[in-house]
Amino acid sequence: MLNIIKNKDGSSLNIALEGRLDTTTAPELETELKAALPETTSLVMDFEKLEYISSAGLRVLLSAQKLMNKQGEMKLIHVNDVINEIFEVTGFSDILNIE
């Protein structure tokens, strides 16, 4: 149950996620990113409506972050409290660029 809303403008990509990013849905996001990231230099992910993120979801974010570190920048916006707590606890807030 994950809605991936993509908005592409040249080399910048805006992705809004709605629902749960878990073991079942993480592969969907991974497929989308794999297809879009090679020609992206600016990736913005909107987590306003993301309800949950599991370790599988974190792994996808980590891959994206690593790739974007090489070819541009990636940032997360509108990260809600639930997700932010997960980032804090897992130490991902040290790695990810959260605004």
Add this chain to the structure above:
Amino acid sequence: MKHKSRRVSLSLRLNLLVIAIIFVLAGGLTFIAYNINGERVDRYYKQTTSYDAGTVAAFLDGDWFARFLDTIRSEEYQALRARAIEAQDEEMIRDYLTANGWYDGYRENCRILSDFRDRLGALYVYTVTLEGGDGFTVIDPDEDLLYIGTRIPVPPEFAHIKKGERIEPTVSVTESGWLCSAYENVVDRSGESVCQVGVDIDMTDVKAEHRQFLYHMVSFAAVLLVGAVAACMLLMHRMAIKPLAMLSEATVGFAARGEGFTKDEIIDLPITANNEIGDLYQVIRSMQGRIVEYLENLTRVTAEKERISTELNVATQIQADMLPRIFPPFPERHDFDIYATMNPAKEVGGDFYDFFLIDEDHLGLVMADVSGKGVPAALFMVIAKTLIKNRAMMGGGPAEILRYVNEQLCEGNEAELFVTVWLAIVELSTGKGLAANAGHEHPAIRRGDGQYELVVYRHSPAVATMEGLKFREHSFELHPGDSLFVYTDGVAEATDASNELFGTDRMLASLNRNSDAEPKQLLVNVKEDLDRFVGSAPQFDDITMLCMHYNGPEVKDP
């Protein structure tokens, strides 16, 4: 109850149809043939009779008849005739005709008419006048003399006929049977019509014959019907019903077999017809061929799956064997109790726990969770577990150990897996400890007789996320009677059928249900509550727990 349409066999339907068609066809043909034949016979008879009447008329002397008619129409003759009929005396007429010179002519014409009657095989040959609505009999060889000059009513069908006009021959039923009647005008020298000669030919026999023809036709049609139906049934049976029944039986046999098909199982019937049934047979054959092929393939794939499954079971066993599973692990030590469990979600899991004595005074505790599941996670787990323990045995603090492990795991980590690790080293003689939390769950701690509570602090990123990471480290202190409980997200994030999380609150409640319990019983309590909460929902993640109870330094006996 649902109404099921009645089963009517195909052959019965087809046969009924054939019977109906042949019945209508034969009936129609018989009717047409009967009518055509009847008309043809009638026409032939009318023509012949008409021709005969013409022949007779040509032999008669029209002038004589003209004069004779004048005489018998006269009042004098009619009066005599009335008297003769009253007296029933034929002689009176003969005397009159003889006296007036008509008798010889009368005799002569009688002879001509009867002659023709006999030669033509006619029933009657006679002369009358019909035209103008004023009919008289003239000469009829089959009647006596009293008949001459009888006024006769003209039949309505002749009433409109004018003098000299041709009268169409007719076929009709009279009291003497079927008759074909034709008239021909007898003409005088100037060509004027004087009277008509009538010829009646008996058609009773012909009509009987015609009816006989009908009977023949009907019986022939009946024989034809029976023969055709029999032939049709036979042909239908041989060409359609039998092959279809054979096909049906063979395919039912094939369909009834659930499994274990081989190529020999494919139907092989003596159907060679190059028609729709032949096509159907070929299609069924090729379909069955494909089913057999598919099933063979399926069997192969299933066998392969079973093999993999067996290997996975072995892998699960190996993985389980890697975790310390013998409790109590250090039976000679009484300064701490420890218990841990791991329930993988799939055959092999990515969770692991570990505990080991680095030296006589230092206990290493590990709780970790590899991102992802299945074989890749399990392989990664093996490397991570080995690296952590080996590095820890070499000495150094948790941060230093994790930094080393992180560098090692980041090398060639193409699958981009990472592992959250809680690593603690406790000095058993003092209860002082150092811990590092690389993205792992908050541990729970119970101080003395208190309740289990989460220890919340900021964590470091997970191990193997990125090269060059530095890990935070913090110190803590355990007092005799304190307990530590660590777990993976499989506990806190277990979900029930309505997708609700078990959560750390429920977990703490579970721990505090009987907070005095031994580590082993404590884990059993949590697992029980967890199972009750999840119900029938499938287990998504590995469930791993570890509990350590600190008793304080051993009091050495003097």
